[in-house]
Amino acid sequence: MxxxxxxxxxxxxxxxxxxxxxxxxxxxxxxxxxxxxxxxxxxxxxxxxxxxxxxxxxxxxxxxxxxxxxxxxxxxxxxxxxxxxxxxxxxxxxxxxxxxxxxxxxxxxxxxxxxxIDTYRLMRSFESIARALVFHEFSFRYQGRCQVISDIFFSPKDFKSTNFQAKSAQMLSRERKRWTTENKGDNPRIFTYQFSNLDAFGTFTVALTFYEETVIYVIMSLLDNGTYPQNGKIIKIINRPISK
Structure with missing residues (x-):
């Protein structure tokens, strides 16, 4: 690996x-x-x-x-x-x-x-960071799709997309307060990251925080990845056992 x-x-x-x-x-x-x-x-x-x-x-x-x-x-x-x-x-x-x-x-x-701002170009960069952190933390190469969410994405010409991003970011921010995982990063004034617990649908989220104020959420799914949590390394992602 x-x-x-x-x-x-x-x-x-x-x-x-x-x-x-x-x-x-x-x-x-x-x-x-x-x-x-x-x-x-x-x-x-x-x-x-x-x-x-x-x-x-x-x-x-x-x-x-x-x-x-x-x-x-x-x-x-x-x-x-x-x-x-x-x-x-x-x-x-x-x-x-x-x-x-x-x-x-x-x-x-x-x-x-x-x-x-080229929104899709930025989303690609955030996706790259999230995939790399999964590999770094769990020695696991994520191959599925990523959904990038943040209230920084604003378009005066696309209210529907802007509204979706803002409301989704607010929801994830509230959910994050219940995460039991550690917020990590040796340079916290520049960058920190935190993985959520895995939910019942095999989905987890990583929160990326830049310069203490800009937060990006990247939603990922083990099931979408074609991988099921059947061994110790994958179960480490979810912080709790899951039945097959």
Whole structure:
């Protein structure tokens, strides 16, 4: 298992960082404020070139979209004004800017950019992270479908989809309070993750939290994967025994 790609099962040729390493600020960008390093104890999984090197542009796009989101912590703000700013200056087409505006927070005005986001591209990145975490935690290659849910996905032209995402995210947030599993991550101000218990339908969810405020839920199913919990490693995912 350790020599196969976490996603497709082909021979692994490299190690994929989970989540992408670029989401973690470099020490040179934060050392004047934070006297610590955030690029430590990073998770890696075996990967083929297609599911690692070939998607480096998607990793950079994910970094720009997540780091620059209003409401994240101070580390994300610094990251936006250093590494992310440099990335946009190198490639002006990296993000599609629609205009500028200002927002008010605690009586203070802050300039913001209005941007058009490729939702499906982001969902693909979150799916990749979820699949990699399943492999990392349980030595199990998930092969089924993923449903990505978050209230960050907003479209003024598609109210039905936006409403579904918002309501689903609220429901999962309430359910998460009843999860009995551990919230993990050695760099909690950058990224944490938590697996739910398996439900009666063979479905489980992983919650991905970036910069303490941006939460993404990825719903996965063992039954959809064509795999049933019949051995110890799979049962570890669910934290309770399940009959065949």
């Amino acid at each position: 350790k020599e196969m790609c976490y996603w497709c099962g082909r021979d692994a040729t490299s190690k994929e960082h989970v989540p992408p390493k670029c989401l973690f600020p470099e020490e040179k960008d934060i050392k004047s404020i934070y006297k610590e390093t955030f690029r430590r104890s990073l998770i890696t999984v075996p990967s083929c070139d297609e599911h690692n090197l070939a998607k480096s542009h998607d990793d950079e796009y994910l970094m720009v979209c997540l780091g620059g989101r209003v409401g994240n912590n101070g580390i994300a703000y610094i990251h936006t004004n250093t590494k992310i700013k440099r990335a946009i200056e190198r490639n002006s087409k990296l993000i599609h800017t629609q205009g500028e505006d200002e927002i008010s927070i605690s009586g203070k005005r802050f300039p913001v950019l209005l941007v058009h």
